Amino acid sequence: MAAPGGGEGPAPGRGGRGLQGAMRAASGALGMDSAGRTREAYVEYLKSITLIAQTLQEEAAGTESSEGVTPDTPKLLKLAEQCLERVKSIAAALEIFQKLQIAEAQSARKELTPLEEASLQNQKLKAAYEARVARLNPSQALQKTSLTLSLQRQMMENLVIAKAREETLQRKMEERRLRLQEAANRRFSSTVALTPEEQEQRELYAAILEYEQDHDWPRQWKAQLKRSPADLSVVSGLFSCLLSSPEHPIAQLLRRLQCAVYARLYPAVSQGTAAACPGSPAGLAFLSLDVGGAGGSSLPTEPGGRRLRASRSLHCMFSVPEHGAAALRHSSSSTPLADGAATGTPQTPRESSFEDLERFLASPEGWAPPEPPAGSGQDTALPDLLKGIVRDIHNAIDRLLALTLLAFEGLGSAAGKDQCLACLEEAFFPPLWAPLLALYRAVHRPREAALALSMERHRHAGPADMGLASRLFPAGPGRPPYASAVQDLRLIPLETCPRRKLDCIVRALRGICECAEEYCGARDPRTPASAAIGADDLLPILSYVVLQTGLPQLLSECAALEEFIHEGYLIGEEGYCLTSLQSALSYVESLQ
Structure with missing residues (x-):
């Protein structure tokens, strides 16, 4: 198997050689990770995990002990765990990046303007002209001149016609924009000056009216709402269609508001917590309280048999993360909180998987989780930050609800509003709940520790x-x-x-x-x-x-x-x- 740094990796064997080879492989991946070569690091981490698995397999087959393990086995398993944590984090980040690229490509996929269409037509004409000229004999120079003049004339006509079409289209678009803006102004007519929020809502409503000029599905759903005002399944169908149309102003506002909330959450629950909230615990994104101790109760499972994790990686913001088979434990330590609490030692919050791997590779023999920060008491910055984020979430949902009810008047009934609010929450919370819960758990950490004990x-x-x-x-x-x-x-x-x-x-x-x-x-x-x-x-x-x-x-x-x-x-x-x-x-x- 090729080592991450190039060349052949050391053959696994006894006496620590397997561990040394695995550490060299993981070090190469870690170097790429540190240098920002994310995709290459992802591949090398996977190679390191494969090498570790091969080493463990050969050691298990070659050892004479009945247990099938060697003194290096726990260290190899710990190294594999750290590499796997990085693989999961990088994979989630790459998934987010890919989805953003797809969304950007979809948003950029627009109809061509008349001038752009004329340019494409002229390129085709020029290609046809060059192909035809290439087939002419040298004695047909007069015919080549005629073809050249014909090409120039057609290309010029295309551009002139396209320019006239574009001017007409721009004039009509401006007239439609003014007409829709007047409709929005009449809807928001007021004798007092509008607040910035009301002005934004007016502009969004005008954008919705403009969107409906170019798409038929909003009018079709409005007709269904009018025919069946008490059918709540129609509301669910409307939101399914609405949220699958990324160019609709409501869907765009939803994404902007989610990103705004996440931008406030991320510094508080990432490794940058100390910079965002001085004195607050670091690594809140991975805060996980464990129960059970060394001989604790079995881990909770859902009916399908999957294990439940107490916290999830924040890198999975735009996807629903799977629940791994690992217990409710910190990434950096398998020591349960209850054991630490029983001895009076504060439990260390979960460190980032990147720092875990760095520490392990630097000193696998004496590796241990970092000491908890000195001092006691809950930092007041986190509760205040949580209050502000909660307020932002309420305001965001209220804005989305008001705009949706404005765009689809058939939702004005009490039952329609409730169903509308339920659909908005279903769309708004999933990508934000993991970091939001991590912040809640940081604020309630002392009580959770007592409850775990x-x-x-x-x-x-x-x-x-x-x-x-x-x-x-x-x-x-x-x-x-x-x-x-x-x-x-x-x-x-x-x-x-x-x-x-x-x-x-x-x-x-x-x-x-x-x-x-x-x-x-x-x-x-x-x-x-x-x-x-x-x-x-x-x-x-x-x-x-x-x-x-x-x-x-x-x-x-x-x-x-x-x-x-x-x-x-x-x-x-x-x-x-x-x-x-x-x-x-x-x-x-x-x-x-």
């Missing part, structure tokens, strides 16, 4: 230990009680939209009620279903369910949901379920 200490607690009456859990062994509710809460980190996360919470509490009725009915068939569970029973049951999830990040998830869920939900069943879950999280946190 409680989850670790009480992970073996049974229903009775949490104060549940005997009628509220099964009598004999079998499936763990309230397993469906635990699974629903474990699905919350997989969702990237507040409403979908709230749906998980509502399903969990409904599942608790159904299970309680089943358990009570099994013990005493005479017990009516309505009397199976009371208000005093819900908190102990939900606390037990929270403990079984093993996800301390639910605390930050709920804090974010409380902020971004529409107030109409907070006064109904959804709000009751969210408040109940927050109470259960606080109770489990206090169990220390």
Whole structure:
């Protein structure tokens, strides 16, 4: 196998030679990475991982020990892990770059102007003229002169006609622009001066009117809304079409507002945190609290069997990242937070994968995660920054909603507005939720640490230990009680939209009620279903369910949901379920 630096890589073997060869390969990739040669570094990292896998395979086959490992095996695995982290980060960045290039190419794909069309026609005429002249004999000079004059005449006529067409087109476009601007002015007629936001909305509305002059689909959807004003599927179909049209002013505004929010989030949750918010913890993008310790509980999984990660890389802004098989651990260390908290040692936030790899290659023998920053207490810059970003998100969604209702009047009903808002949130939040949650987790880090410690200490607690009456859990062994509710809460980190996360919470509490009725009915068939569970029973049951999830990040998830869920939900069943879950999280946190 070729080494990243060129030439043949060292053959893997015992006595540290395999580790040395793998480190040289990874060092070559790291050098390219440091020099900004991203694509080349990506390939070399993959070669390094392949070399490490080959080394491990040959060592496992050649060793005489029954375990099939050598003293270098943990170091090789750690090196492979660091290289894989860089591969994932670079791949996500390259994916973003490719999508931006595609979007730029699509936006640049416009109809040719009359002069551009004339230029293409003249190029074809010239090519045909040259081909025809090449076939003439030297004795046909007079015919060549005639062809030359004919070519010049046709090219000049094309340009003159094109220029006249372009002047006419520009005049008509200007007339249409003024006409549409007058329509927008009439819509926004006011006796007082417009604010900058109102002026921008007026300009965007004029741009929407101009867009609708050249595209038929907005008029078709308006007609469907008029025919079926109560059909919410029409609203969903409209937004699907709207968001798949990148040149529509609403879609363009959505992207601009997302980028504006991300521009404020990124410095706070990237390795540049110290520069953006002096004194705040670094590496918040990868903040991940772990539970379980060395012998902790199994990692939560969703029905398909995928493992859940407590945090995700910010480089996956424009795509939904996959959940790897790794546990809820820091990139730089496999030491769980609960173990550190139990000994009174503050847990180190997750370092960037690039710095991890640099540190490991520099000193693989004595490599260890960096020491936590000196001092204590939460920096006040992060909560203030979070408040500002939350305000920006609310303002952005309000602007998008107002412009959409202005463009499609059929959405003016109460149900239409709610569905419109739901569709906007579905489009707005997914690329931003990972960095936004990372900031929330940084702000709530002390509480999450306390919650993680409680989850670790009480992970073996049974229903009775949490104060549940005997009628509220099964009598004999079998499936763990309230397993469906635990699974629903474990699905919350997989969702990237507040409403979908709230749906998980509502399903969990409904599942608790159904299970309680089943358990009570099994013990005493005479017990009516309505009397199976009371208000005093819900908190102990939900606390037990929270403990079984093993996800301390639910605390930050709920804090974010409380902020971004529409107030109409907070006064109904959804709000009751969210408040109940927050109470259960606080109770489990206090169990220390």
